[in-house]
Amino acid sequence: MIIFNLKCNNCEYSFEGWFDTSNEYLRQKKKNLINCPSCNSSSIEKGLMTPNLNKKSNSKINKKKKSVASNISKLRKIIEKDFDYVGDKFTEEAKRMKYGETQERSIYGEATLDQTKELIEEEIDVLPLPFSTKKTN
Numbered sequence: 001m002i003i004f005n006l007k008c009n010n011c012e013y014s015f016e017g018w019f020d021t022s023n024e025y026l027r028q029k030k031k032n033l034i035n036c037p038s039c040n041s042s043s044i045e046k047g048l049m050t051p052n053l054n055k056k057s058n059s060k061i062n063k064k065k066k067s068v069a070s071n072i073s074k075l076r077k078i079i080e081k082d083f084d085y086v087g088d089k090f091t092e093e094a095k096r097m098k099y100g101e102t103q104e105r106s107i108y109g110e111a112t113l114d115q116t117k118e119l120i121e122e123e124i125d126v127l128p129l130p131f132s133t134k135k136t137n
Contacts, residue, residue, distance in 0.1 A: 002020070002025070003018050004016070004017045004025060007044070007047045008038065008043065009041070009043040009045055010036065010039050010041035010043050011038050011039040013036050014047060015038075025046075029044065072131055075129075075131075076129075076131050079129065082106060083106040083107055084105055084107045085107075085108060085109060086109040087110060088110050090110055090111045091111050093107055093109070094107065094119055094124050094126070095119075095122065095124065098123075110133060111126070
């Protein structure tokens, strides 16, 4: 099956035409079997179109996935090295820093959705991480 972008020379209406093959399009055009849905004219031409080619591999997509995975891995290493892990005490610790009860520092840990909403309502910046933060040690 091949899809052509077609355009009426009479009213300039654009539409799609589906054909078994390119030769089938030519056969139908030659017999004036292709008509404009808007004005019924048979003066139709193929418009610009992009080819729909099947790729032998998705190498570009796979490279992007590997790149994203690599970047997430790098981010995780930076956070685990430079941030303090506070586990499920994340909400309490973030509030204590906001209100000056403890020194500000970079922290990470766990928070429920309700706890996260509460932090946002109190104008405490939070950012979900693209990896699990639960420590197993």
